[in-house]
Amino acid sequence: MLTDDGKHLYVSWDEYHALIERLALKVAADGWAFDQILCLARGGMRPGDVLSRVFDKPLAIMSTSSYRAEAGTIQGRLDMAKYITMPKGELAGRVLLVDDLADSGVTLKAVVDRLRGLPSISELRSAVIWVKGVSTYTPDYFVDRLPTSPWIHQPFEEYDALRPDGLARKHAG
Numbered sequence: 001m002l003t004d005d006g007k008h009l010y011v012s013w014d015e016y017h018a019l020i021e022r023l024a025l026k027v028a029a030d031g032w033a034f035d036q037i038l039c040l041a042r043g044g045m046r047p048g049d050v051l052s053r054v055f056d057k058p059l060a061i062m063s064t065s066s067y068r069a070e071a072g073t074i075q076g077r078l079d080m081a082k083y084i085t086m087p088k089g090e091l092a093g094r095v096l097l098v099d100d101l102a103d104s105g106v107t108l109k110a111v112v113d114r115l116r117g118l119p120s121i122s123e124l125r126s127a128v129i130w131v132k133g134v135s136t137y138t139p140d141y142f143v144d145r146l147p148t149s150p151w152i153h154q155p156f157e158e159y160d161a162l163r164p165d166g167l168a169r170k171h172a173g
Contacts, residue, residue, distance in 0.1 A: 006148035009130075013155040019129045020050045022143045027051070027096065027127055030141070034125070035093035040064050040111065043100035046156070047129060051098055061085045064107055092120035097139075101130040101152060105137030112137070 011019070034057065039048025041063045052059035062085075097115065102108050108126060115124050126139035132149040146152075162170075 007150050008153060009146065009150040010153045011155060016046075016155050017050075019143050020047045021054075023047060023127055023129055023141060024051055024054045026141045026143065027055075032096075032125060033094065034096045034123075036060060036091060037096045037098055038062055038091060038115075040097070040099040040107070043154075044098045044128075047100055047127075048098040051096070051127070057096075058088075060091055062111065064111065090120055091115075091118065092122075094123040095121050095125075097124060097126040099126070099128050099139075100154070101132065102128050102135040102137055102139055102142070103132050103149075105135035108139065109137040 034055075036059075037048055037052050037055070037057050038060045039045050039052075039062070041061050045061065048059055048061070051057075095115065097108075097111065099108060108128070112124060112126060115121055125141065127141035128139045129143050130152060131138060131142045131145045133145070133147040134149045
């Protein structure tokens with residue numbers, strides 16, 4: 001649900017899962033046959049997992065991080081993992097890169113540029129749930145374009161501040 005001021009988008013678990021399913025349908029409708037999925041951790045892990053299951057393709061994971069200051073609301077330096085985690089082999093062939101959103105576009109563009117430099121990858125496309133209006137990069141597949149570039153409150157963010165003692169209190173009684 002987008003607030004009246006257009007600055008915040010609140011997403012429930014049901015909405016989040018429906019958006020991931022809509023992303024899968026957009027990719028499927030295109031008919032592009034890819035070999036592997038690479039998701040960006042952490043935001044792309046849930047969409048990547050669902051797409052990996054729906055398309056029955058192996059899932060690789062690459063860690064990136066750019067949100068550091070002000071409880072993750074101010075973008076800082078981009079950190080990109082040197083290695084990609086996969087069950088076997090190497091990232092190769094036609095690869096679908098999955099993340100949750102194209103915020104500024106900096107992370108996705110940097111990862112795409114790095115991956116396009118790998119000789120083992122013959123084709124690379126990207127997929128996200130949301131593209132913000134301020135993004136300088138537009139993925140090949142996306143579900144929603146958000147012209148006001150709101151802060152997206154995703155359902156799993158409740159765990160960002162929840163520690164084991166708080167979880168114990170939540171489940172006590």
